[in-house]
Amino acid sequence: MTEDHEQLIENVAAYALDSLEGPERARMAAHVGTCERCASQLEEYQAVLGSLPIGLAPIKPPAEAWTAIRTAALQRASRGRMERIIPTKWRWATWPLAVGLVTGMLAWSVWIQREISLRPPGPDVEALARRPGRLVILTGTGVQGASARLLVAVDGRHGHLAIAGMRPLPPGRTYQLWFVPASATPATGGTFVVDTAGRAWVSIAVPMSLDETHVIAITEEPSSGSRAPTGNYLLEANAWR
């Protein structure tokens, strides 16, 4: 066994704890993909760590949590079934229709902002201030032909991400959305997988204000997600208003 590999073995535990950073972290991520011994040890450490919460004093979640999860899961399943219902010959129209809808919403947003600037303050102005949301388009050369559209709701905390043209990933890998501030740690917007056609439609919890976000990007990560991007930006956006 080489001295280099000895050092990598030393770091498997810290990597399992997601406690490495920078080049050391990226090096371990690359290594466990090629070394069966380290990958096996990593899996055992991850399983052991996954059991640690069992040692905590158990606390019951609030009863309404399941209701919210079930509702969201049913909505997502329904969207999946709708995709299967739309005839193949009409599926080419779905993205142009979506683009048309988003363009219409943007135009409406511009019109509302104009109305606000023209009217005096009052209850009707407050109603007009309800913008429909903000749209961010992610593009890049990381995956040719791929794109993503992030629509952030008016509350700034929730949104939806529509992805197309991304390569379906093998087991153990996932895509992850990032919100990167100018001078702080990137925050995750969640992980997602695409279907066999390379598409996905995902609800997003927006971790920070878009006004504080410098770049929004998508990378490929291990299936449980990462604390910070470990790969290149496959898609990104750095200008939205």
Place this chain on the structure above:
Amino acid sequence: MRGGDETALEVLYKRYAGLVFTLALRIVGDRELAREVLQDAFLRCWDGRETYDAGRGRVPWWLIGIARNRAIDLLRSRPHQARLREGEIIPGDARTSDPGPWEAADAVGLRRAITSALESLPTAQRRAIELAYYGGLTQSEIASELGEPLGTVKSWTREGMERLRISLWPLIDPKREE
């Protein structure tokens, strides 16, 4: 779940929601944020059901990993840090208590084994692992927190994890005969 059957999601939820919520609350110290983590974790499982392998183990460490990552992200968010400074959130500790009435006997046994394994670690090793796992700290941050060299912290982490693996892997190995 692979067939899009939400009944299977409900079964998974009933079995592991308490575990996920307990972990989330331990990390973020706030019930509302812990609920957000709980919902995110199960919905991500639902979204990723195509890649879930039921043979991966007795404890769904993949589900725990999703929940932990989300909780650590919230922990590190600026609003949460501000609330911590203002004393609105009090971080929990890893102390255990008597089993709740809804815990099955085998779960109680496993919990005691895990508690015992953690308590048998030297204090420094246990502290290093807890700061990383529940606090989301990097090895460098732990070294700074404890006032110790980075190499020392890495040794504690490695030795502590190896001790836990030797103690606990036989209990949670998916190939273990029931």
